[in-house]
Amino acid sequence: MTPLTSRRTAVRAGALVVAATLMVSACGGGDDGESDGQVTITIAGPNQWTTDPDTFGPAWEDLVARFEEEEPGINVETNVLPADFGDTLSTQLAAGTAPELIFRSVSHTADQVVPLDDYLQEPNPYVEGNERWIDLFNQDYFGPDAVSARNAAGNYEFIPFNLVILGLFYNAEALAEAGLDGPPETFGELISACSDLRDAGYDPFAITAGFLNQGWTVQNISSMLMAKYADEWNQYGPDNEPGRSATVSIKSMARAVLTGELDATTIPEVGETLRLTKEFYDECATPNWSGITTGGGFEDLLSGKAAMAYASNFYAPLLEDAGFEWATMPFPQVTEDDSALSTGEPARHGANTEGTSYMIPSTTTGEELDAAIKFLQFITSPEGGQPWLDGSGGIPSLEGATPAPGLEPLMTGVWAEPLPVQSLSALVPKAKFWTPIYDGYLLGSTSLEDTLAGLREDWIQWATEQVEDGGWTDDWAQS
Structure with a gap:
């Protein structure tokens, strides 16, 4: 996953804010009428x-x-x-x-x-x-x-x-004020810390409307729960030929979807990923997050309103003048105490080219x-x-x-290593690209069952689009 789109005015450092746009007066093929030869x-x-x-x-x-x-x-x-x-x-x-x-x-x-x-x-x-x-x-x-x-x-x-x-940036002074000895290391500790931070007067985690915060949370959790399927689904190399990849490739993921091996309605870890994501939103997110369409997010961490926020490496320069001690951490690990489906895998995000x-x-x-x-x-x-x-x-x-x-x-560490399996939040058909597809479930207006059924259809559409774009002729791609 990619970068946030609402940024602050200082150093752009942070990872989210997507890099601006160099536009030219000549769109597409350009203007052959440049009088000065430029x-x-x-x-x-x-x-x-x-x-x-x-x-x-x-x-x-x-x-x-x-x-x-x-x-x-x-x-x-x-x-x-x-x-x-x-x-x-x-x-x-x-x-x-x-x-x-x-x-x-x-x-x-x-x-x-x-x-x-x-x-x-x-x-x-x-x-x-x-x-x-x-x-x-x-x-x-x-x-x-x-x-x-x-x-x-x-x-x-x-x-x-x-x-x-991506990383989790936090206000170390806010955590100390809430009585915490340090950043939470497990998902359960994160949920508990959010309660303590609210009692201390902070929004525990800065969250705004849109797909990014949702997609990152789903990716962080699914990177742990879905790792067990990596060997089974890893069928194609980066060149789309039979082989293996460090992260299960797009073609391998499309195959898993179209063969039914990856089905949102039957793979229990998919539903568990969404359940834990909703628990995180319910207990930690900025109140009324779905109505915050501008500002917020990292700005709330900078202002001292929020204790934690997602941010990329691009944001580090913005914190140089912060009035508090800050640090970063990976998303906390989902343990057996947090979920019966825990595999003991630590969270990973992996550096990538989505910057x-x-x-x-x-x-x-x-x-x-x-x-x-x-x-x-x-x-x-x-x-x-x-x-x-x-x-x-x-x-x-x-x-x-x-x-x-x-x-x-x-x-450094496991957090920076490649994901074992593509993020579930990346399996989005073109018509829904960048849209907050989990809103209904997170806000309680759509059941988990209906959400999973919708994801199943989205994933099939996504996989079909990949087959068409890639021109793949494998047997599984023709069904």
């Missing part, structure tokens, strides 16, 4: 670093200035998109009017974006001695064996500017396509990208690059 490109996406509607912040502005100095024939314009950026970009993709570079996490089909495989096999011109651009990346996250690096068609369609990892990743619409051609590729190459070169990483709280996607100061703790 090529203008646009990068469009959400603001992952600040709440400013006009800029992604100083680190982005510096990045663009350095690129334009390196490539004086190219102008880069930025367009910061609001929280509904996904709907905007998906509509533009379908209409053929999307700008040259767009944020990756939007509903789309493989033919709507440019496959980057051939470019990745060529040298990155901004790195002396490089023979293949793909070799510059950390191969665990973006390379031939990385599960999430390619789409269902088997193509590289995006370039990761950084990596992201700031951009792709090129297939309507981008000619000089605009060349310019867009150059920008992607520049930001993923050590000299081009490192200053931006340092200023934006990014974890580098390149091999051997240096994480921004203060992020090392999020990248």
Whole structure:
């Protein structure tokens, strides 16, 4: 999972706020009528670093200035998109009017974006001695064996500017005031701590409306309960050929759904994941969370209103001026005392490429396509990208690059290891992408039974879409 979309105005560091949008006056194929011989490109996406509607912040502005100095024939314009950026970009993709570079996490089909495989096999011109651009990346996250690096068609369609990892950020002083010796280590301790924090006058955990907080909680819990199925479902490698993957691949998950091995109505761990998610929401979430559509979230932690909040590594810089002692922790472990279905697995989130990743619409051609590729190459070169990483709280996607100061703790231990199984919250059909699909159950208006039946249908639709996008012809994919 991906980044939050409501951010604060300071350093953008935090993981959620999706990286802003570099938009250009020429959408799609570009404007051949540039009178001064300049090529203008646009990068469009959400603001992952600040709440400013006009800029992604100083680190982005510096990045663009350095690129334009390196490539004086190219102008880069930025367009910061609001929280509904996904709907905007998906509509533009379908209409053929999307700008040259767009944020990756939007509903789309493989033919709507440019496959980057051939470019990745060529040298990155901004790195002396490089023979293949793909070799510059950390191969665990973006390379031939990385599960999430390619789409269902088997193509590289995006370039990761950084990596992201989610964590639980907390106010250590608030926990102490509530009589807690330290952060909760088990799910039961978390629920108990939430009660103590409310008694001390805090919202235990900052939660707002939307899919992100729900999806992260479901992922954190399902990463523990569903790990037992990894060996059984792991049938295909990252290249979609028979084999195995570090995390059960998308094709393997689609197979499990369409063969009935993964059925929300029959796998008890699915219902248990939702039950524990609802318990967390009922006992810990901000009161009336479903009505909070702007602000809140991490801002409530910064202001001292909330004691805990989800945040990515992007948020660390925002806490530099916090008036309290803060720290991070993984989601607490679900033990046998918390659930009879506990396997003893610790929670994992895993660093991934869902941070700031951009792709090129297939309507981008000619000089605009060349310019867009150059920008992607520049930001993923050590000299081009490192200053931006340092200023934006990014974890580098390149091999051997240096994480921004203060992020090392999020990248250690089991929490940073790959998920055994794809998150259940990722099995979302295109029509429901980014929608809060668990609202009914969490708010008590939909029964668990009906919610699971709805998930079953959603998962079948999702798997069918993956088969179509991938052009898979395996026997199980034809039923």
